[in-house]
Amino acid sequence: MQITLITVAIFLGLLVGAAALTKVMNNRQAQNSEKTASQEQQEETTEPKKDDSSTDNTDDTSKDSQEETTTPEPTAEPVSITVSMVGDCTLGTDVNFDQSTSFDAFYQMKNDPGYFFRNVKDIFTADDLTVANMEGTLTTSNDRQQKTFAFKGDPSYTEILTRGGVEATNLANNHSHDYGDQSYEDTIQYLEAAGITTFGYDRTAVMDVKGIKVGLIGIYELKDGLGRQQQVIDTIQEVKDQGAQVIIVSFHWGTEKSNIPDDIQKTLAHLAVDQGADLVVGHHPHVLQGIEKYQGKNIVYSLGNFCFGGNKNPSDKDTMIFQQTFTVENGELVEDDVTNIIPCSLSSESGYNNYQPMVLEGSEKERVLQKIEEFSAALNQ
Template sequence: MSISRSDKHKQQKSRRKRRMKRLLILNGVLAGLIIVFAVLLWGNNNGLWNNGAGRTPEVAERHNPSNANNHGQADSGNGQNQNQEEQPPQDNSSLPDQDDSVQNPGGLSGDGTDTPLNPEENSLTPEQQPASPQYGGQGEVLLAFVGDILLAGSVQKKLDEEGFDYPYAKSLSYLADADLTAGNLESPFTTRGTPAEGKQFVFKGKPESLPALKEAGFDVVTLANNHTLDMGVEGLLDTMKHLDKAGIPYVGAGNNDTEAFAPVILESKGIKVAYIGISRVVPNVEWKAEKYRAGVAETYDTTRAKAAIERAKQEADLVVVMVHWGVERADHPENYQRNFAREYIDAGADLVIGSHPHVLQGFEQYKGKWIAYSMGNFIFNMTSNEKSAETGVLDAKCSRSGDCQMRLHPMKAVASQPALLEGEEAQALLRRIESISYGVQIDAEGNLSSRSQRGGLQ
């Protein structure tokens, strides 16, 4: 049976119509899928599908009445060599700090000669709050703290060999799982600058190491210490710039004294936490921030610090004071440290976290508020001094009202890499810290309580 040319034409036209129809349907399906994917992506970026999990702070704001230099949000990481004394290279950058600072430079007030305190006095305990079944319960925020972080000197050599994330590998969960994590950043980060004169140890970190610090979980750092201006004002300004670029808020230093004393206020779980950084270890009076001079916030006199605390308390639920003070390698705080801590708390501080001695010191509770006199080294050059390798992460699970349950996770740094201690090693370190604390008990899990108080973090 033959088919006419017109019939063939009709059949071909019909087939073309069917193919066109199928093509239109297929294109419609693909367009629909693209639209659905775009909506899902937009919703994820704008937090519509976020169930509240995760540790990124909801707010990271640097409060500055002069509005001169606001700084943004932050987070994370870096390492060093085993427990042996290091020989100083020519630039003296690979040795640990050996108290090259002046405890009271000319022009700064405060002599620290307070009357010795009775360890049992003024350790007032509030009503104990019931423990929640897990961290970050309803109406609570989990804050984590570490001591000195040095990403320079011989630690830098380890970073160059192992990578910038090396120091955090064995402590990462304790840093990143907290709602907010803070530490003392013990060096400038710059590729230029003039080394400070008259200092035995001058440090200089690589700016490329800062993104790893954020990724490890750090939300804020203090620059109020005796190494921030090791490379001069130029190095300090570069450090602030690189921290801003990495998204890590900082306290304790600024372009002027207003900025240096200004808090960073972070919000997590609906609770606002203000961080303030101050130092009573300033190598030279010219490091002190002034109205027209960049520098650090000092606390040889408590007046400015207390005023900053009072202002922060009006804007935040919790106020954390991170203070650089004390004597290196000393197990106990100086009398002025205990007096100053009380003054900070009386002004409105909810937590006082100390650094600088390079060893862990004890804890104390005053009017229901906790004081950690020194968190020791966290990431630092290694020496033969075993106590300088003892470290840890301090957890504070705090309610909006400022009641905090404290827990110390005992660690030891090997080759500038902190790792959790277990078994008898952990218990021995916890017992030692308890023995140098004031009216404080530390149980086998690292929970802190006053001698009249039981319980802790679950």
């Protein structure tokens, strides 16, 4: 009987233990189930499962829609720029001149930097780029070189150009170092500080004009003649490498007072065009020369003087503004022979130089136009 009771007790203990163990296992299973459900809910909330078939269909639909609504980009519209070129501008005087009739005297008397280009300002502000030959220095140096004529003006004279609508100047000429190398550096510094682009010798410039890159080159020929040929080749290639779409070469060359270009001028001009120049202009003779058409490009051999402080009363006051309009389409020059010759006088007074260029009208305009036509005819036979 005692053994039986012990056996029953053991059996009951095993049943209780098994029940307890079952309860513990069930609790753990329930907790794991809740945890798994919680994790799945969190995963679905933070990063929904991707339905590959649904995603592919959405992308295809979006792509098809985009292809249907996107139209080809239109061809770039042509862009045209008009460039005005003028000859020798000497903003200043020689200390050995009669100062009572000098450029400086008129500057002080008028007390207005806008006076000098007043009669042509509307032309220069209506175009897209005006380029002048800056023949002289803007400096405070007193180191005058030993030469017949040496010109300098006050650094404030840059305002004459900015007020007049001139944006760029060539410095490659025989008066750019009249007060030594420092005067040349001073001139560059003052002009550039005033927002006027400078170029010449080995210094080229590429200007952005209405999105068109215009390369500007200045060559001083008087000392070396045909020895400047390599410089012509190198500088044109330099602006090409910088992306120039229109290339203008400005030469200081020729014989003073001669209306006929010499063989050196012609050789260098033709070389420039052959190398890629779109327009060639010249200055130094102080008088007008003809315009040659070579390989479809214009060569204006001499523009004459313009706003010229180098002479109080030149015997030949005829000059011109040479304008050319260039059109670029899809990055390429497509039209470059739209020209406009504007006959001018370097003075608005006939009996002396008041250093104020003016546009000619009537019979005087026709006279200068006929002169240019005659000079040009001899070059285009």
